[in-house]
Each structure stands twice: as C-alpha cells, then as structure tokens.
C-alpha cells in the first residue's frame with residue numbers, strides 16, 4: 038500500500054474504532070502528520086489515556102530498489118521501522134516484541150526519560166530474549182525529532198537496519214508546517230550476488246540509502262509552491278552525510294537536542310548529519326524538479342568496484358581485441374569518464390542482486406545517479422490522486438544548445 042497522509046489517517050482510524058476517543062478528536066490532530074517516504078507511521082491506540090504502540094523486531098526481506106532485496110533486521114516489516122509520532126506531554130507505552138534470533142533492547146535516542154527506560158541492554162535493563170515482549174512507559178517531556186534503535190549487539194542489529202524515528206510534535210507551533218518529511222540515512226555493504234548486508238564492514242560501503250531505499254527506488258518528495266516544508270534527517274549509520282537541496286536556501290531549525298533559536302539559524306544549502314544526530318531543515322518551496330542528495334561523491338551512487346583501475350584518459354582501442362581473446366565480451370570503457378556506463382545498463386546483465394552504479398531516466402535522459410538521491414517535486418497545483426510527472430519549465434528557462442561564441 039502506498040503510504041500518504043490519507044492512509045495515515047485510515048490506519049489510525051482503524052485503531053481508533055477500538056477505543057473511546059471520538060473520531061472528531063482525532064480529526065483535529067494538533068500537528069501535520071509526518072510522511073516517511075517509502076515507510077509509514079506506527080499506528081497507536083489510547084488505553085486509559087496512554088498512547089500504546091507495539092514494535093516487533095524481526096528479520097525482513099527489504100527491497101533497496103527494484104532488482105535488489107536484502108535480508109535485514111527491522112521493525113514491523115520495514116527498515117527503518119515505522120515512525121512513532123506523539124505529542125509533547127503524552128504518556129506513551131511501547132511494547133517491544135523480539136522476534137530476532139538474539140537478545141535485543143530498544144533505546145529511545147535523545148529522549149528525556151527515566152534511566153531504566155533508556156533501553157541499554159545490560160546497563161539499564163535485561164536484554165529482551167527472543168520470543169519475549171518488554172514494556173517501556175514514560176511521559177514525553179520535550180518535542181523534536183528523536184530516534185529509536187537497537188542497543189543490544191548494535192554493530193549487527195543497527196547494521197542490519199534496526200532503527201526508526203520517534204517524532205514528538207510540540208503542543209503548539211509558531212508556523213504551520215504544510216509538508217513534514219522524515220528521512221533516515223544509512224549505508225550498507227552487500228556483496229553483489231548475496232542478500233545479507235555485512236555488518237562487519239567499517240568503511241567501504243557500496244549501497245547508500247534514504248529510508249533504506251536507493252535511487253531510483255526512492256520515493257519523490259512533493260510540495261506546492263510557497264508551502265512551508267520541513268525535512269527531518271536522522272542517522273545512526275557509520276558515515277556522516279552532507280545532505281544537499283537544490284534550488285532553495287533552508288535553515289536548520291532543530292537538532293535532536295531541541296529547537297535552534299531563530300537568531301542562530303544560518304541559511305544553508307547543505308546540512309551535515311553525523312551518526313547519532315538528527316537535523317530538521319525548513320524552507321519555503323520553489324516550483325521545479327529539484328535534486329535532493331548526499332553530497333559525498335560516492336553516496337549518490339550505487340554499487341561500484343572501488344578497487345577497479347582508473348581508465349580515464351587511457352586509450353584502450355589497441356588492446357581491446359587482445360583482452361577479448363582472454364575475456365570474451367570484454368568492452369573497453371571509462372576512457373572518457375563513467376557517463377557511458379549508464380547506457381549499457383539496459384542491455385548488459387550485471388551481477389545478481391545488486392544495483393547498477395547509476396540509474397533513473399529523467400525527461401532529458403539518464404539521470405546518472407543512485408544511492409542517496411531523490412527528487413523534490415514542487416508544483417503550483419497538485420491534483421489529489423494524480424501522478425506528478427516532470428516539471429513543465431516555463432518557456433525560455435531551460436539551458437539548451439547554442440552556437441559556441
């Protein structure tokens with residue numbers, strides 16, 4: 038099911054049908070529900086005034102992009118796990134059932150709570166044994182973009198995807214947010230032809246993801262011209278990621294430590310998100326199709342051999358035939374750069390269960406991107422239920438060929 042604000046309401050209404058709160062109360066949510074692209078929010082129900090959630094840690098098969106699936110460890114069938122949304126002042130009760138093969142614990146990252154609810158296996162609680170359920174309960178004393186993640190065998194469990202957002206809305210907000218997105222950053226090493234991410238890898242990752250999806254598998258972000266948009270970025274990954282938005286100047290308005298005073302909000306086009314951090318950026322949407330991506334050069338790319346020789350500028354026409362005698366089908370490529378690689382993706386079969394380095398076709402040809410890349414589509418008019426195509430550029434506003442002066 039495609040997830041959007043309407044399904045968010047539907048899912049929650051389903052749960053609300055079992056409880057005492059009248060639907061009219063729910064219809065007046067004091068916040069704009071968060072959209073987790075390629076993900077969802079966790080349904081909840083109110084029991085005697087307490088918001089109850091249920092997380093199930095489990096192994097899942099997760100599609101990184103069409104053509105590549107991994108055996109990940111996530112929550113409730115997805116990685117990142119479903120976004121938990123609540124409001125400052127709420128009392129929450131979170132059941133965590135462990136369906137992983139080893140003990141786990143869930144840490145509520147950045148939350149102000151009793152030490153015994155902090156979810157650090159061995160330090161503040163016993164590990165949740167496989168097959169068992171633990172209960173966490175506390176009152177939300179702050180607002181902001183927080184996270185949850187495994188705090189038991191972190192290298193393996195987080196490395197396989199055990200993470201999610203915990204978003205606490207303020208009781209009142211100065212500016213209404215029209216579109217509120219949440220994107221978790223991550224990187225993986227999945228040897229081509231295998232499906233189990235290798236959590237032992239420390240530095241040389243080959244798959245880079247927004248909400249555990251790599252372009253062209255990443256859902257586009259959407260807004261109307263002039264709307265106030267918030268994008269919440271979170272990371273419990275290994276690398277830091279400078280996330281860049283085209284065509285806008287934004288301000289980082291909050292971290293996982295709290296709101297940044299307006300006087301300290303610096304205009305930026307790139308925000309660095311390090312492991313263990315969240316960053317909320319806000320801006321007014323400008324019409325167009327805008328790239329939104331990590332600015333490390335290898336991160337908006339899919340799997341590539343980092344140890345391949347560098348053929349740029351190397352004339353190979355005389356040796357291609359000789360190599361073909363040794364390696365049938367060998368093609369000399371890369372002499373003029375990597376751009377031509379994308380032209381071969383369709384007719385040349387690559388290794389099993391991995392992704393070509395670049396993917397995605399735009400209105401002007403191959404986009405030449407992968408990994409941590411998505412498109413932010415801003416339109417003057419958005420018709421509900423209608424697919425949003427490519428931006429129709431006003432006449433005379435597209436760069437085009439002219440005689441060289």
Ligand SMILES: [Cu+2]
Pocket residue numbers: 245276277278279331332333336409
């Ligand atoms: Cu990055």
